[in-house]
Structures are given as structure tokens and as C-alpha cells.
Amino acid sequence: MIETASLSRAQLRRLLRERRRALDPHRQRQAARRLYRQLAQHPLFRRSRHLALYLPNDGEIDPGLLLAAAQRRGKATYLPVLNAWPATRMVFQRVHSGEPxxxxxxxxxxPHPNRARQRKVWTLDLLLMPLVGFDAEGGRLGMGGGFYDRSLAYRARHRYCRKPVLLGLAHECQKVDRLALASWDVPLAATVTDRAWYAADNRKVARKGQLHRNPCGACE
Known part of the structure; x- marks a missing residue:
């Protein structure tokens, strides 16, 4: 595990990106299969009707098996889409199997942007997020663009908006001892790696597969 006390966020991000890039294709495929086994039968995944994932880049762990499984089970699956303008905005759009x-x-x-197929993030049940680094307390270090943080900023304004459940996905080698969170960072409920679950709060994280209704009318 990396000790972060002497590293800046930029240094830590560079080191962890190098770590995951160093995984060869065989180890990446193994990690993807292990990640699938960690999540595919978990109550959180099974009970989610609307869930967003991502397509891997830059050595990120691949949730493609989970995406395919969700679509086979008839779930509504979504991928992030970046807006042309404003360039810092990201939305979540439904994607179907085999779609170009x-x-x-x-x-x-x-997917090609289509507003009719986009869904507000707070109406999703589960959001599986990529990351560069994580700790066992729900800390997440992203790529630095802030797209997920901006999409989830409503959670700071409306603390009772508990949807979606936020799970980070990572290789085990991306774990660090502790991340210093900035004011805009949105903590995860848990991080799932190819080896283990790291729940930020076992009382709240859905190890029992609890999905929340949104009691916050401002989020509707």
C-alpha cells in the first residue's frame, strides 16, 4: 500500500496511473473476471434496475462483464457522455447491447448524445465509478477533470438525497493508506476491487443490498 503523506495529489495520481498501466492484458482480464465475481451476485447489483457504469481507459479495471450481465438481466444500463458545451458537464445516457x-x-x-435517453443521476440506483486511487474510508482520487464530482455536487446541497449508491471500481494496487479529500470530493459508499470490498461505513453500505428511495423533493 502506498503511503501518501509525502506525495502531492499530482504525484500520487501519476504513480497510481503508472501502476495500473503496468498490468499486462492477461492480468487485466483476470482482474475483470474477479471483479465480476465480486459484484454479479451481490444484492446491490441484483436489485438495481437503473445503473451506470463506464468503459475502461488508461488501465482502469474493466466492468464490461458486469455491463453485459446487467443487459442480459433486463436492467437499464447507462454510460457517461461528455457534453460538447459546456465542456465540463457529463450526463448519463442509456445504452443497449451492440449499440455503436x-x-x-x-x-x-x-453513445452518440441523445437527450431523450439521458437520465438524471439522482434517479439511478447504482453508479459504478472509475478511479485512480482510493482508501478504505470512501476517499476517491479521480483523473483530475472533476466530471463525476460536478455531476454529484447536489449531494452536498441536499444531504438526504441518497441515490445513487456510489461504488468505486479499482485494481487492488490502487489502494493507498489515506486520501486527503478536497471540499468538492464526493465520498464513496465503498470501493470494490478484484480482491475485496472496502466499505466506508458498514452500517450504511449495502452489504445487505439496501437501495434507498429519495426523500429529497429538491432532487426530483
């Missing part, structure tokens, strides 16, 4: 995808400005594949 196009590279965005970061060369990450995404």
Missing part, C-alpha cells in the same frame, strides 16, 4: 459507440475528446467510447 464513438470516441469522445479523451478517446473514450460513448
Amino acid at each position: 459507440l464513438l470516441p469522445n475528446r479523451f478517446r473514450i467510447r460513448e
Whole structure:
């Protein structure tokens, strides 16, 4: 595990990106299969009707098996789509099996934007998020663009908006001892790796698969 006390966020981000990039294709496939086994039969995944995932980039652990499983089970699945304008905004759009995808400005594949198929993030049941680094307390270090943090900023304004459940997905080698969170960082309920679950709060995280209704009218 990396000790973070002497590293800046930029240094830590560079080190952890190098770690995950160093995983060869065979180890990446193994990690993806182990991640699938960690989540596919978990109550949180099974009970979610609307869930968002991502397509891997830059060595991120691949949730593709989970995406395929969700679609086979008839779940509504969503991928992030970056807006052309404003360029810092990200939305979540429903995607179907076999749908053609196009590279965005970061060369990450995404559906062709279609507002009729986009869904407000607070109406999703489960959001599976990529990350660069994580700790066992729900801390998440992203790529630095702030797209997820901006999409989830409503949670700071409306603390009773508990949807969606936020799970980070990562390789085990991305774990650090402690992340210093900035004011805009949105903590995770848990991080799931190819080896283990790291729940920020066992009383709240859905190890029992609890999905919350949104009691916050301002989020509707």
C-alpha cells in the first residue's frame, strides 16, 4: 500500500496511473473476471434496475462483464457522455447491447448524445465509478477533470438525497493508506476491487443490498 503523506495529489495520481498501466492484458482480464465475481451476485447489483457504469481507459479495471450481465438481466444500463458545451458537464445516457459507440475528446467510447435517453443521476440506483486511487474510508482520487464530482455536487446541497449508491471500481494496487479529500470530493459508499470490498461505513453500505428511495423533493 502506498503511503501518501509525502506525495502531492499530482504525484500520487501519476504513480497510481503508472501502476495500473503496468498490468499486462492477461492480468487485466483476470482482474475483470474477479471483479465480476465480486459484484454479479451481490444484492446491490441484483436489485438495481437503473445503473451506470463506464468503459475502461488508461488501465482502469474493466466492468464490461458486469455491463453485459446487467443487459442480459433486463436492467437499464447507462454510460457517461461528455457534453460538447459546456465542456465540463457529463450526463448519463442509456445504452443497449451492440449499440455503436464513438470516441469522445479523451478517446473514450460513448453513445452518440441523445437527450431523450439521458437520465438524471439522482434517479439511478447504482453508479459504478472509475478511479485512480482510493482508501478504505470512501476517499476517491479521480483523473483530475472533476466530471463525476460536478455531476454529484447536489449531494452536498441536499444531504438526504441518497441515490445513487456510489461504488468505486479499482485494481487492488490502487489502494493507498489515506486520501486527503478536497471540499468538492464526493465520498464513496465503498470501493470494490478484484480482491475485496472496502466499505466506508458498514452500517450504511449495502452489504445487505439496501437501495434507498429519495426523500429529497429538491432532487426530483
